[in-house]
Amino acid sequence: MTCKEAQDRVLTRDQDESFDAAVHAHLLACPRCRRLAQRIAVADEVLRHTSAADPEQVDAVMATIDKNGAFPTRAHSLLRWLLGGALLLTALPVVRHSDPFRFLLGSGLGPRVDLSVTVAIGSGLVVYMAIFVAAHGDRLDAMIRNLPSRRIFRER
């Protein structure tokens, strides 16, 4: 690794980023680059914001929270929602091909039952998806924003 490469890594280092072995080896061998890394670490530390909390503001926030009396609600796990949806989708063909349903279809009410059940299933799925999107809007947004293809696009 050249000094320029090592210095570029030092100068663009992220917060708490660990250098790989090649950079470490270079810093061990090169006093000039090591000195730069030490200086930048000190500068980063000095620049960091370190004020103490304002007790009045902390008390004011907590007083308002106590006054409101509400508790934050737990968000239902995304996995649980997806499992619920998968279960629902699996259950539909099972119900559709079950003996009681086939019996109903074979009776005089067949077409009406078929239409009603289809409408009910469709409505159920739409409601499920609407609730799912409403409950996970923020997380879905964050996931979409973090898709690898979106990152590449944004970094261009």
Add this chain to the structure above:
Amino acid sequence: MRDDAGRDQEDLAAIRSVLNGHRNAFRALVERYQPAVSAVGRRTLAAREDRIDFVQDVFLKAFAHLGQFSGTGRFYSWLMRIAYTTAINRSARAIPEVATDPEFLSRVWYADREREPDRTTERRALWDAIVGEIAGLPAQLALSVEFFFVLGLRYREIAEMTGVPVNTLKSHIHRARCLLRERLDRSLWEDQYDV
């Protein structure tokens, strides 16, 4: 604010406690992050009343939506995103204009001068180098550079928050650190830190 695995664990423990019904566990989070939220308010909002109200607003939003915090990232980053969004929504302008006056920016980010007088001169000297980099940058990018150095947010966190691409941010951090190096070459406190 440097990342610290221990601090992140404490945050998660406090969040779990709040979600289990211990409302007062939220106090630890407010105490830990009120200075940073307050600094974002000072940096982005002009009126003092707005700034006081801003801190309250950010923490109330965080409390109300705490159940939506996934725990996969840092709570600090999640909170700063709420602060940034709230600041933008409150600001009359879409993104606050950058004041390149070092005095103003030092006052915004370093409200602790009295507590650490020995570090104030050093900070000011380094801060001048950062201001040299952000002068003339678009407002959002300048704020992103400040968030990196002063609030200790990571590239990815800042990019998600402000929409500034990581590579753009990296190149400005690179330039700012080059200026810091020059400043350090002339610095008085080289002996003090033995660097």
